[in-house]
Amino acid sequence: MPEILFREALKRGLQEALENDPRVFMMGEDIGEYGGAYAVTDGFLEKFGPERIKDTPISEQAFVGAGIGAAAAGLRPIVEFMSISFSLVAFDQIVNMAANLRYMSGGQINVPMVIRAPTGAGVQLGATHSQSFETWLAEVPGIKVVCPSNPYDALGLIRSAIKDDNPVIVAEPALLYGDKGNVPDEYYEIELGKADVSRSGTDITLVSYGYGMRPVNSAADSLEERGHSVETIDLRSLNPLDIETVLTSIQKTNRVVLVDSARRTGGVMAEVAAELQQRASEWLDGPIMRVGSIDVPWPYNRGLEREVLTDAGDVLAAAAEGYGM
Amino acid sequence: MASSTKSNAKSRSQSSKPSRNGDSAPLLNKDLPSTVDHLDLFKMMYLIRQFEIACGENYSKGLIRGFLHLYIGQEATGVGAVSGLREDDYIVSHYRDHGHALARGMDVNRVMAELFGRATGTSKGKGGSMHLFDVAKRFMGGHAIVAGQLPLAAGLALAQQYQKTDALTMCFFGDGSTNQGVYHETLNLAAIWKLPLLFFLENNMYGMGSSIERVRAGGIDFYPGIATYGIPALEVDGMDVLAVKEATDVAVGKIRNGEGPQFIEAKTFRFVGHSLADGQKYRGQEEVKEWEGRDPVLTFPAKLIEMGVVTDKEIARIKTEVDETVAKSVDFAEQSPEPDLSQIYNDVMV
Ligand SMILES: Cc1ncc(C[n+]2csc(CCOP(=O)(O)OP(=O)(O)O)c2C)c(N)n1
């Protein structure tokens, strides 16, 4: 299988959609002339023209709202935020409009829109540019939220997101744009709302998503070196959340560490933990262990930021504390 | 009132200048486009008035709950504006939406049922007064976050432009909504993209209890400042249904002609409180009385009778007919079933 970058996988998915469906168009700040803040849309303007690759003013509320209106009128807009931190100024449109329109119209209006946004810390952008608001959005009924952890998933999820008739947020971990991974030439999609058992094992289950899979994978390697058999689960989708796959795994391993790379408090794993304590207690040999980034504004300094961000050491410490592994 | 229509354009060409001047009513002469049916305009204004009165009564009875914002006093604005649209145009409104919805021809029974929260309502009872929708009529809400509907309307207009139609989107909003940042964002976006969007400001002088003077630097006129966005703007007497229709026709014509977004400011007034929970402590009854003297539901038919366009009898016949329609809508709503509890889970996602 050919290896491609995470950003190239996204680009491939977007390009296919633009080529195959005339209703698909893109909007965002500097996605055209500039080529996209993370170069995902580089070359699109030349290929598809300014009607379909629309550079917007720095008006997140207006262009997200315009995306919603265009979707309600039958188009399939793909809207890009430069950072998910900037989504805050458009939360009204995402939550009050995109998520609620179908329900409050009694099913009359659909919003088949994709919102893409770089997310997460790790590149020293400081407090206002490093947050992970997919965790906030994942609570809202009426929108789907996905977050890929590798190029294969990035392509499979973006394809499904664009085809979905609901608003879908695709949170793209900024630290992963340059990651390489195997992506087949044959067409495939990844169903939204299904977690992936990315490694099978019998002794402990490590659960995460997005950037969090990096510390999870490296912790899994270390645990296996010490003779433990590790199962890893990549949630892929935060809403709908696939708890069943996690439950099935715990019935086999009887041990679990939940890993957020977003801030610990109120993270997605808080919700997973709450479900597990209700539904998996009888299977567990110890406490539900939960790891997340430290609950402070993101610091700029490299050493401080690394300390705040979840790493493999945090995951291993949790496995040791909870299960003596 | 010296002139019922003003413009922000530096020099107005004769062709784009609405013909109505002074107190004479040139629109009632033979130049009238034959599509203007005065009786229809009256009938719709009267329907909205009676519908709103019935809403108020049923709110007092506890049959309608939540926030209820009545359109009483503003009928000429909504009816004049909507009468200038085609079936394939979109309309977007805010929470004071009953008038716009009815003017668009939404089913009176089903709108009333929605206010009653019944299964037969336009949103199956899940939207309520502030969230009316009828996609078949291209009535795209009913939006209750102040100014939140503006970018949605821009998106509908964007789709119309993208699909290369000559249809347009009309977006209603209040004076209060102009203090939201997204109002500015949307004016700018519509202007740079030349969207087929008609910004329709219903300036009723108050946002809840806040008079414009207290919350806006720059006074009570909005239309002159719109030139900053490069968008042509007209001011119109919102108590005069024909003037509103005429201004709308001008703006609509320009949009269909590919001239990009247009802006209309209608000066109007709600005769009643902001919602049924409003004691109106913030304004004197004199001001209300003064505006009530220009009540379009009274002055318009009086003018028509005076000019010999219709007779007393015809007006009376219309009133009887409308009163029946409204009474029936209340019966329909009351007799409609509550939504089944299973509806909770429907319509969240496709
Ligand atoms: C974002 C937001 N803030 C506050 C409110 C509460 N609110 C509802 S209507 C209103 C006044 C709006 O006035 P205006 O835009 O002039 O419209 P009008 O009610 O006069 O028709 C306010 C403050 C709201 N719905 N949304």
Ligand SMILES: [Mg+2]
């Ligand atoms: Mg107002």
